[in-house]
Amino acid sequence: MTRDATHQAWLDQVIEPVIDPSRAIVDPHHHLWRVPGSPRWGTYDLDDLFADTGSGHRIEQTVFIDCTSDYRTDGPEEMRPLGETEYVAAMAEESARRPDATTRIGGIVGHADLLLGARVADVLAAHLEVGKGYFRGIRHAASWDPSEEIHNGHHNPPREMLLSEQFRAGFAELAPMGLTFEAWLYHPQIPELTDLARAFPDTGIILNHVGGHVGIGPYAGKRDELLAGWRRDMAELATCTNVSVKLGGLAMPINGYDWHKRERPASSDEVVAAHRDIYLHCIDLFGPDRCMFESNFPVDRLSVSYAVLWNAFKKIAAGFSEDEQERLFRGTAMRVYDLDEID
Template sequence: MTEEVLEPDLPICDPHHHLWDFPNGRYLLPELLADIGQGHRVESTVFVECGAFYSAVKPQPFRFVGETEFVAGVAAMAESGRYGPVRACAGIVGRADLAQGASVTEVLAEHVRAGGGRFRGIRHAGAWDASPEIRVSHTEPPPGLYGLPAFREGFAQLAEHGLSFEAWQYHTQIADVAALADAFPETPIMLDHVGGPLGIGPYAGRRDEVFAAWAADIADLARRPNVWVKLGGLGMATLGFGFQKREVLPSSAELAEAWRPYVETCLEAFGTGRGMFESNFPVDSVSCGYGVLWNALKRIAAGCSAGEKAQLFRDNAVRFYRLDL
């Protein structure tokens, strides 16, 4: 489905997308730029780790650095201007095994080196659920990862390198992020995808119940000033909307109606100063196209002032990731 672009002159920094080349799909710079070319004014982006392009020759703790090396090359391609004005991958969030403890500091230093001035943080996903119907994160975390002593020993190294942390877990684990934020109040933490409310497996058919529990935890988490939130990831199949099963994908108006309660709850809790809209592409492409997604987010933000829109669509991302634009 294609739609006329709403507010085409509104500047956007897309603070969460991936690049990969897997047997079941490819999403590299040409595909990203093709999506951006649908008409929204996306000026810059932030890459977030996704398990692609790990090194096959580096020692085990450093193999994740291969992904950063690859993305830094993509960013350099974009900066050449040969592919247009978009500053793709102006910020890079990579992966490291923080559970290896204090020795992870050497891996972090290699990420910073490989990023060429663009490396900004680490995501060590902790999404886990006891149900076999719920897919655990690609990091295959144990339950309670964010509370493990070894993980926290590794987490403590982030501040030394000036890095933020990207938290990805399900709604049942939001309290773990709150405890982590309390333990490390000086380290900026980004909550991905509005905290991961589940709507599949044992959570299917319980949307109101899940929403109430999720909203209470979001309100509590937001009291930590070092925690920010990404407003997106709502097109993933895990939320249980079932859009990906439809022959004709939903319009931006329908998406906005479904997603609005989650976004507005986060904005009420975090304010417009600690939230940012994201695409989560290509993951969210199962539910909609890139252009339709940004239209949906613009519909949700229709009641915001011009200054609030500037914060949510660009300025907060540039500030959190300290982008040099």
């Protein structure tokens, strides 16, 4: 086990009974780092994932999302992200055979540089080959902001990348291979994603973290004002039926809630109070068929424990019907990522 004992002790200050422990869940967004991905997050490997998914909620499957881990260190630059897919595919197979596994990795979303244009087709084909049947799509982070106080995306995107002809030439290669696009951006960029989604209505797009709310730097202290613009932009995006939304990823430092700086981590009631209206607005716009709760672990683990976070999601969803809750917690992710049922 590689988790930081001091941070774990901090999280353990807030222990809650697990709500509705029998509810089947697919967690469609987590990462793995075999080597430290950041001084803040440290190593997060399969044992760490099992420790979190085994904290009381019934996490049947997960989907790994790219995080620039285990890239190849030699060979053509565009092929180096294949190392991540190779590593996670091996972890997915291990999660299926280990008797102590608390979940199974059912899908993989890796990275390919769509700015390669049509040449990216060879990279995508290679991902499918080494992915051992788990590969579902790619993420090319578009998160960019002019402020020097905002860290731009881990793929170092240029400004207005989603609108560029070169990027779209690469994007056009996804649908023919049955692959989805994972959209990680910041909230001012949502209109760019809407433009992309309308240009490629046959490509499945998954918006990460409800559109990337930024609450630090020039955006600090302006939450109500920014939410008004976010609601407007999300309403336009919702008209694109090829777009689904992940409900989560709002406990990161960039979101500006500063829970990671406190003496005690967030409780589920605090998460509900801060995020309920945001998630319910997404569900109202996109419907349960196009929304799915996500953990974004271990990044959101900086602020809240896994068990507490899923308690918050269950409290937020309590007013929906059983069928709607099944889609929010499992069904939408199963369909969007074309996951196999577990025997």
